[in-house]
Amino acid sequence: MPTSLIDCDIHNAVPSVQALFPYLPEYWREYISQSAFKGPIDTSYPVGAATSARPDSTLPAGAPAGSDLEVLRVHTLDAWNAEYGLLNCAYALESLHSPYAAATLATAINEWQIEHWLAKEPRLRASLVVPSQYPDLAVKEIDRVGHHSGFVQIFLPVHSLAPYGTRQWFPVYEAAVRHDLVIGLHFGGTPGNPPTASGWPSYYAEEYANQAQLFQSQVMSLIVEGVFEQFPALRVALIESGFTWMPSLMWRLDKEWRGIRREIPWVKRLPSDYIRAHIRMTTQPVDAPSEPDHLLQIIDQLGSDEMLMFSTDYPHLHDDLRQDAFPLNLPEPLRTKVISGNARAFYRWSR
Amino acid sequence: MPTSLIDCDIHNAVPSVQALFPYLPEYWREYISQSAFKGPIDTSYPVGAATSARPDSTLPAGAPAGSDLEVLRVHTLDAWNAEYGLLNCAYALESLHSPYAAATLATAINEWQIEHWLAKEPRLRASLVVPSQYPDLAVKEIDRVGHHSGFVQIFLPVHSLAPYGTRQWFPVYEAAVRHDLVIGLHFGGTPGNPPTASGWPSYYAEEYANQAQLFQSQVMSLIVEGVFEQFPALRVALIESGFTWMPSLMWRLDKEWRGIRREIPWVKRLPSDYIRAHIRMTTQPVDAPSEPDHLLQIIDQLGSDEMLMFSTDYPHLHDDLRQDAFPLNLPEPLRTKVISGNARAFYRWSR
Numbered sequence: 001m002p003t004s005l006i007d008c009d010i011h012n013a014v015p016s017v018q019a020l021f022p023y024l025p026e027y028w029r030e031y032i033s034q035s036a037f038k039g040p041i042d043t044s045y046p047v048g049a050a051t052s053a054r055p056d057s058t059l060p061a062g063a064p065a066g067s068d069l070e071v072l073r074v075h076t077l078d079a080w081n082a083e084y085g086l087l088n089c090a091y092a093l094e095s096l097h098s099p100y101a102a103a104t105l106a107t108a109i110n111e112w113q114i115e116h117w118l119a120k121e122p123r124l125r126a127s128l129v130v131p132s133q134y135p136d137l138a139v140k141e142i143d144r145v146g147h148h149s150g151f152v153q154i155f156l157p158v159h160s161l162a163p164y165g166t167r168q169w170f171p172v173y174e175a176a177v178r179h180d181l182v183i184g185l186h187f188g189g190t191p192g193n194p195p196t197a198s199g200w201p202s203y204y205a206e207e208y209a210n211q212a213q214l215f216q217s218q219v220m221s222l223i224v225e226g227v228f229e230q231f232p233a234l235r236v237a238l239i240e241s242g243f244t245w246m247p248s249l250m251w252r253l254d255k256e257w258r259g260i261r262r263e264i265p266w267v268k269r270l271p272s273d274y275i276r277a278h279i280r281m282t283t284q285p286v287d288a289p290s291e292p293d294h295l296l297q298i299i300d301q302l303g304s305d306e307m308l309m310f311s312t313d314y315p316h317l318h319d320d321l322r323q324d325a326f327p328l329n330l331p332e333p334l335r336t337k338v339i340s341g342n343a344r345a346f347y348r349w350s351r
Numbered sequence: 352m353p354t355s356l357i358d359c360d361i362h363n364a365v366p367s368v369q370a371l372f373p374y375l376p377e378y379w380r381e382y383i384s385q386s387a388f389k390g391p392i393d394t395s396y397p398v399g400a401a402t403s404a405r406p407d408s409t410l411p412a413g414a415p416a417g418s419d420l421e422v423l424r425v426h427t428l429d430a431w432n433a434e435y436g437l438l439n440c441a442y443a444l445e446s447l448h449s450p451y452a453a454a455t456l457a458t459a460i461n462e463w464q465i466e467h468w469l470a471k472e473p474r475l476r477a478s479l480v481v482p483s484q485y486p487d488l489a490v491k492e493i494d495r496v497g498h499h500s501g502f503v504q505i506f507l508p509v510h511s512l513a514p515y516g517t518r519q520w521f522p523v524y525e526a527a528v529r530h531d532l533v534i535g536l537h538f539g540g541t542p543g544n545p546p547t548a549s550g551w552p553s554y555y556a557e558e559y560a561n562q563a564q565l566f567q568s569q570v571m572s573l574i575v576e577g578v579f580e581q582f583p584a585l586r587v588a589l590i591e592s593g594f595t596w597m598p599s600l601m602w603r604l605d606k607e608w609r610g611i612r613r614e615i616p617w618v619k620r621l622p623s624d625y626i627r628a629h630i631r632m633t634t635q636p637v638d639a640p641s642e643p644d645h646l647l648q649i650i651d652q653l654g655s656d657e658m659l660m661f662s663t664d665y666p667h668l669h670d671d672l673r674q675d676a677f678p679l680n681l682p683e684p685l686r687t688k689v690i691s692g693n694a695r696a697f698y699r700w701s702r
Contacts, residue, residue, distance in 0.1 A: 050611050162550040163557075196568040197548045197561075199513040205615050206514075206575040209607045210548075212599070213564040217547040224557040244602060247645070248563070248595040252638040256560045259669070260401050264556050287603040289652065294598070297648045301640065318610070 006343040007085040008282045009239050009311035010076050012117055012126075013066040014039065014091055014109060023108035028101070039105070040092035044157075044188030044211075049204060050317060051285075057315035065315040069120060076314045077123050083340065084349060086152065087117060087126040088186055088239060094133050094157050095190040102131035106141050110151075118150035125347070127155035127184050133191060135168050139175045146179030152347050153182040153237065157189025158214045165221030173231045182347060185218055187211050187240030212287065215241040216249050219279065223253060226266035228274045235346060237280050240313055242287030247301035250275055276304045280346050282311035283327050283338065285318040295326070305334050309343040357694040358436040359633045360590050360662035361427050363468055363477075364417040365390065365442055365460060374459035379452070390456070391443035395508075395539030395562075400555060401668060402636075408666035416666040420471060427665045428474050434691065435700060437503065438468060438477040439537055439590060445484050445508050446541040453482035457492050461502075469501035476698070478506035478535050484542060486519050490526045497530030503698050504533040504588065508540025509565045516569075516576030524582045533698060536569055538562050538591030563638065566592040567600050570630065574604060577617035579625045586697060588631045591664055593638030598652035601626055627655045631697050633662035634678050634689065636669040646677070656685050660694040 014020060017039035021029050031037070045052040053065035057075060066072055077085050091109055096102040109129045117124055128151045130138035142154060154176055162168060164185070176183050188211070194200045195207050195214065215238055228234060253271035261267060267274075288295050299308070310327060327338040343349070365371060368390035372380050382388070396403040404416035408426060417423055428436050442460055447453040460480045468475055479502045481489035493505060505527055513519060515536070527534050539562070545551045546558050546565065566589055579585060604622035612618060618625075639646050650659070661678060678689040694700070 050613070051607075158549075160549045163547060163552055164549070165557075166550075166553060193548070193550070194544075195548055196514060196572070197544070197546055197565055198509075198511045198515070198568055198572075199517075199544070201514055201572060201575065202517060203575055203615055205607060205611050206516075206571055208611065209571055209575075209603055210568055212603055213567050214548055216564050216567075217549055217561055220557055220560055221547070221549075221552060224552065224554055224560075242599070242603060244599040245596055247640065248593070248599065248638060248649075251595055251640045251645075252560055252563055252593060254641075255636070255638060256402075256556060260556050260559065262401070264554055285606070287599060287606060289598065289602045290605075291652075294602075294648075294652050297645075297652070298599075301642075301645050301648070 004083045004340045005080050006310060006340045007076055007080060007082045007312050008237070008309045008343050009284065010072065010085045010087050010314045011066045011316065012072065012087045012089050012113070013064040014089065014112070015063050015067040020105065020108040020112055023111040024104060028104050040095045042092045042095040042190035044090065044190065045316065046204060051208065052317070053315045054317045069117060072314065073121060076312055077121070080312065082123060085124050087113065087124055088155055088184065089113060089127065089129055090186065090188055091129060092190050093129065093131050094160070095192065099131065099134045099137055102134060103137040103141065106131050107144070110141065110145050114148060114150060124150070125152045126150055127153040128181065129155050132156045133161060135172050139171045142172070142175040142179060142181070146175065146181055151181065153184040155184050155186055158185045158187060158211065158218055158241070159189030159191055159195055161191045161193055163221035164218050165223070165225030165227050170230065173227060173234050177231050177233045182235045182237050184237045184239050185215065212242050212245050216245060219249060219275065220253060223267060223271045223274055224264055226264070228278050229266050229268060234278060236278055237282065237309070237346070239282045239311070240285060241281050242285060243281040243308060244287045244298045246281065247298060272303065276307065280307055280309050280342060282309050284311045284313040286326050288326065299334070305337055306342050306345070308338045309346065310339045355434045355691045356431050357661060357691045358427055358431060358433045358663050359588070359660045359694050360635065361423065361436045361438050361665045362417045362667065363423065363438045363440050363464070364415040365440065365463070366414050366418040371456065371459040371463055374462040375455060379455050391446045393443045393446040393541035395441065395541065396667065397555060402559065403668070404666045405668045420468060423665065424472060427663055431663065433474060436475050438464065438475055439506055439535065440464060440478065440480055441537065441539055442480060443541050444480065444482050445511070446543065450482065450485045450488055453485060454488040454492065457482050458495070461492070461496050465499060465501060476503045477501055478504040479532065480506055483507045484512060486523050490522045493523070493526040493530060493532070497526065497532055502532065504535040506535050506537055509536045509538060509562065509569055509592070510540030510542055510546055512542045512544055514569060514572035516572030516574070516578050521581060524578060524585050528582050528584045533586045533588050535588045535590050536566065563593050563596050567596060570600060570626065571604060574618060574622045574625055575615055577615070579629050580617050580619060585629060587629055588633065588660070588697070590633045590662070591636060592632055593636060594632040594659060595638045595649045597632065598649060623654065627658065631658055631660050631693060633660050635662045635664040637677050639677065650685070656688055657693050657696070659689045660697065661690045
């Protein structure tokens with residue numbers, strides 16, 4: 001059992017929109033009560049999908065998995081003897097069409113995270129929730145609370161209405177750098193457009209598996225639009241992304257860059273150089289082959305032992321709860337880097 | 352130099368819409384002349400992009416590369432001593448909003464292909480062009496000319512308005528099986544929706560590289576919607592798709608299938624089983640790593656030596672025109688399979 005494990009993806013859940021009332025202005029409390037608004041109901045984790053929650057994470061009285069600090073602490077920090085755990089609260093604010101509702105709910109969630117999670121458990125850190133579809137309001141929220149030492153990352157759902165490399169998001173990256181925060185591109189997002197470039201799939205299974213393509217497109221956009229030249233200090237974590245697709249993406253981008261970079265002269269280095277320097281990926285869910293050798297080949301093909309960061313993705317259920325599972329069976333020193341060293345360096349956590 | 356090479360992707364180009372006049376009814380000749388319609392002008396291969404055409408394929412008088420049989424014959428069939436070459440004519444019919452224009456132009460292109468290509472060069476085969484966005488009209492065209500022995504495949508642009516696994520395309524697959532034709536999902540397509548699931552990229556470089564994600568989503572759709580259970584005889588070729596992303600996609604689909612297949616019980620086998628049984632991929636452009644060993648690892652990870660089929664992708668320019676390039680340096684017997692055996696079996700060509 002490692003003694004300094006860092007879990008880079010733990011999901012805390014808002015129990016209900018009423019839990020945010022202490023942090024909402026009177027206008028919004030009244031609005032929500034009188035309209036019976038339940039908060040954004042779109043979700044990338046439908047209740048009842050086998051992947052959405054470990055059976056033992058279900059809470060009494062219909063409270064969503066991940067909404068109770070005590071249970072979460074036992075299942076993650078204690079179970080893994082973790083030194084740090086990073087909370088990612090997915091609340092589908094990107095689905096709201098009222099900019100003011102999205103912004104005020106983001107503020108409320110962040111205040112709730114400070115009071116109910118960060119203040120109560122010193123091992124926890126959290127991602128700032130922002131109204132990602134309104135970059136100007138997202139910047140306001142980052143500037144409001146980005147100085148709080150508990151926040152180390154800005155949560156952006158990987159599915160967006162426009163690619164994250166385009167100019168409209170530059171102020172958000174500027175704010176991230178200003179506050180020394182990581183941009184966390186996270187599985188999911190329900191911005192309203194279809195989740196594939198060729199329209200709506202019929203089934204959740206497809207929407208779920210297709211997230212890997214969303215991540216690939218966003219990485220491509222960040223590179224091609226020159227985001228890492230504009231913001232050389234920017235760090236981006238891909239969370240719940242899988243990672244076995246990454247070598248192929250790097251090869252393809254490097255090759256196309258050689259062929260047609262005269263169109264994009266601001267991309268000065270090989271795309272894979274930017275990726276290795278600026279991007280990290282969490283380990284769970286592992287989009288893993290059945291052959292362990294193939295997984296080691298892929299990790300070798302990444303060309304860097306600094307890109308993977310351990311995560312449990314609690315309370316989502318993946319194929320394995322065993323504590324001797326990947327990545328704990330990696331060879332040293334890679335194992336230690338994945339379990340804690342890479343996250344420690346990327347999020348700048350001292351021991 | 353192999354003596355039985357098969358080139359699975361050669362691009363013949365319509366010189367101009369006027370070249371189709373002998374095959375168009377009077378109404379459309381008049382319509383096109385009076386409206387000065389130049390044919391669909393959307394293209395996934397902009398003139399002047401370095402990847403769009405080999406310098407030596409440019410023709411005099413502004414005729415598009417690939418529009419002259421003599422030149423094409425010298426550059427492909429003769430240069431590679433090819434036994435067969437498979438023509439894929441990309442004409443962006445999917446961008447047209449008139450179903451009747453799309454259907455009548457498809458018919459004209461197929462007649463033009465018969466007269467100007469298939470009849471003149473016995474080594475050539477061709478993909479049937481169809482109005483892919485109107486499945487009922489596509490079926491009509493397949494039934495009209497699908498019996499012609501020169502046509503071995505139906506051309507569908509990989510970018511579509513709806514995923515190719517959804518029900519609306521089933522009649523097209525039924526027709527493909529009825530005429531024993533392969534479905535060829537081909538790079539490109541300009542159906543009008545953004546080419547990424549998160550909206551419009553700013554640059555062609557991104558649109559170009561992002562095609563790999565389009566292919567991945569379509570493969571996923573075909574599997575999840577159960578197309579290969581509905582049509583057990585259906586064969587699908589991925590053309591200009593790259594292939595190093597395929598092992599990761601198979602792993603991810605296999606894993607998610609294990610986790611959430613209760614939602615999609617018609618997917619009875621491991622997704623990777625369907626893929627290996629029904630899907631093939633052409634080799635050019637190779638989304639290849641700089642390390643040759645990594646490429647061999649990926650090919651091994653495919654779990655089948657029958658999936659890759661040689662192509663030059665003429666006249667598109669890729670990183671290498673050398674005739675000793677991939678895949679000719681593969682170990683035997685893989686090399687012979689990739690160069691000709693796999694295509695011969697898949698398209699059912701005798702020697």
